[in-house]
Amino acid sequence: MSEYHGIHIEDIFNSMKARFRPEGAAGVNHTFGYDISEEGKWRLTVKDGDMSLEKADDLSSCDVVMETDGATFVGLNIGKVDAMSALTAGKLKIRGDVNTFGITSKIFQKYVPPGAETTQEQELIALKQTISVDQRFATGPVMGKFLQGLKNKTILAIKCPSCGRLQSPPREACAICRVRNDEWVEIGPKGEMRMMEYCYYASPDPLTGETRETPYGAIGILLDGCQGEEVFWHLLRPDQLDRVQMGIVMGDRVRHGTRLRPVWAKNRTGSVFDIQYFEIDE
Amino acid sequence: MQKTVDSADAYVIDGKLALPYSYFAGRVGSTFITALRDSRQILGVRCEKCHKVFVPPRQTCEKCMADLRENWVTVENTGEVINFTVVRYSDRHLPREAPYILAMIKLDGADTPMVHILDEVKSEDVKAGMRVEAVYSENTTSTILDIDHFKPVS
């Protein structure tokens, strides 16, 4: 008798009686066959809230029969092998109705290898909480003017007096030239898609603690009037994630990205979400 | 300094940062908490090599990296104040209304101090070296606050 994952096949069968749950077997009336290659054949009968197990030569009378090898069988019992993958890989074959074998997980407690009981039975403490912290965000004059612009359905950028680059959302200074920005320019509101990140994990909104649905597309849009790296970051309409194309500039070859337009919120409060999201301009 | 910017559009937004999180105590931490809750015992772990008892318990010795998971010891419910501070502001995520005292308490039998609330004493009367004892909570939360606070030994 060989060992798989340090466990004998016999250990699993011999412990079935002890692991039997009459309440899980209520109303079940089936014979299950186990044909483990090079190990042997077993017939399990579950009837009237009771069970019996015997070694058998012929399993043809069983309602369902499992054919597998020792390593897969032990793996299934200790949770190291997934039944669906084993079926797909051909390492596990079921004669009869596959779902009938599913019932056995209700009829028996999980097999726990000897020595593993103590760690399995320990109560583990997990604490789920939501911390709530008061916040105040002061816009300052520059971000304040930008947000007021959104309230009025305009997207504003601030221009560096030295290098001429546009920044939106605006910064008080150009960090490259180290000078104070002073000129306001209206950009967009339409533009072309430059890049997109599929976000599968959303961190909570710092002002509300709400977490938006995932996946969502965080997109960089080159708004009309902007050039090069002057992209504006926002969200893409959730149902259009797979319908957009990024624009690319490589040397003098330009491929334009999908044209997008903002969808304005009905009630605008001077927030970056006065634009709900961008959608395809069609 | 001359004011060079027009602040007419500046405004303030109030918000509440809500941070949902899930903290898992781990096997060692869970043993510590369940002993506190079910038998009002404070457990630590001992490193045999370094002759050091860690409370709260940890999985590994910080000095020699030995696995300490099985080296449980029970320490006393009494100990001494190593140091303390007074928390003077209130916030929803803090365990008490301010002002309250947070003390580092080295329990008898332990070599490392743990932080907990010190109560039933005025902050001006607290001194390092003061003898204190654990007061258990009436209601369990399966957290370190199953010890409600420490108080001076009467």
Ligand SMILES: [Zn+2]
């Ligand atoms: Zn510049």
Ligand SMILES: [Zn+2]
């Ligand atoms: Zn050590």
